Amino acid sequence: MKLILTFSLMLLAMCLFAQSANDIIYLKDGSIYKGSITEYLPNENTTIKLLDGRIIVLKTQNISHMTIGKDVVVKKNFDIKQKGYFHNSFLGPQWGQTDNSGTTISFSYNMVNGYRVGNHHMGLGLGMENHAGNWYVPIYADYSYHILKGHFSPIIGVNGGLMPPLRRDTEGRYGYSEGAFLGGRIGFVAYRNPKVAFLVNLTYRHIYLDGAEYTRFSFWSESHDVIGSARLNRLGVMIGVVFN
Numbered sequence: 001m002k003l004i005l006t007f008s009l010m011l012l013a014m015c016l017f018a019q020s021a022n023d024i025i026y027l028k029d030g031s032i033y034k035g036s037i038t039e040y041l042p043n044e045n046t047t048i049k050l051l052d053g054r055i056i057v058l059k060t061q062n063i064s065h066m067t068i069g070k071d072v073v074v075k076k077n078f079d080i081k082q083k084g085y086f087h088n089s090f091l092g093p094q095w096g097q098t099d100n101s102g103t104t105i106s107f108s109y110n111m112v113n114g115y116r117v118g119n120h121h122m123g124l125g126l127g128m129e130n131h132a133g134n135w136y137v138p139i140y141a142d143y144s145y146h147i148l149k150g151h152f153s154p155i156i157g158v159n160g161g162l163m164p165p166l167r168r169d170t171e172g173r174y175g176y177s178e179g180a181f182l183g184g185r186i187g188f189v190a191y192r193n194p195k196v197a198f199l200v201n202l203t204y205r206h207i208y209l210d211g212a213e214y215t216r217f218s219f220w221s222e223s224h225d226v227i228g229s230a231r232l233n234r235l236g237v238m239i240g241v242v243f244n
Helices: 001-021
Strands: 022-026 032-040 045-050 054-061 065-067 072-076 083-097 101-119 120-131 134-138 139-146 152-162 178-193 196-217 223-243
Touching: 022 045, 032 054, 065 083, 083 120, 083 196, 101 223, 120 152, 152 196, 178 223
Parallel strands: none
Antiparallel strands: 022 032, 022 065, 032 045, 045 054, 065 072, 083 101, 083 223, 101 120, 120 134, 120 139, 139 152, 152 178, 178 196, 196 223
16 A cells, blocks of 8 residues: 555656646747747747647747746747837937027927837827927927847938927017928937837938018118028937837
8 A cells, every 4th residue: 555655656746747847838929838849949930849749830939938847948038019009209409500600509309109010110299399589399200210120229210290389479580480390310229128218319400490570670761571481400419218
């Protein structure tokens, strides 16, 4: 009787050990495969022989992580989603030239909400900027391309749209009532985790402001109604954050 009990306990321990020693593959969709991993090719395929004898070949890009035995992690992904919503918020100074050939510094805050497909980011932007003595609200379309995949990537982008003023004082020389811009940027994004990243951009904007109506007096005190416009070039350094 003791011999049978001892043998049974040994058999149970062996089964438990064999069970704990199984390799496990966890897929991103929540599926789990348990068995023995026979082949692992990074960025290609992973082959596992299941407990029932079936052999399954899985694409490595679909694997969240996998373990050998009980505790050893073979692969743990830093997964940045390739499709879905994103939000960028960034701010910083912009430099440009005044009418008197001097240098002026203005402040800019912008945010972009959009959708990404792979390395392509497309969205709508909204912001607040100071130019020519007035505050403007850029409303624009934005596109950027992330050159690399992973934790760090250079980026390039273009944007353009309207720039309506917050204050419509058309009685002054700089009382522009309408505006528009076209711009571009280069920079990089660095991910802290799959959902949050830091962003640094060097930006350029060509801004066209129009609709200022004012009265100019000549040397003989004669008045002339003038319609004013301006073309501004601005270089900026923007620092921000990305949420996926």
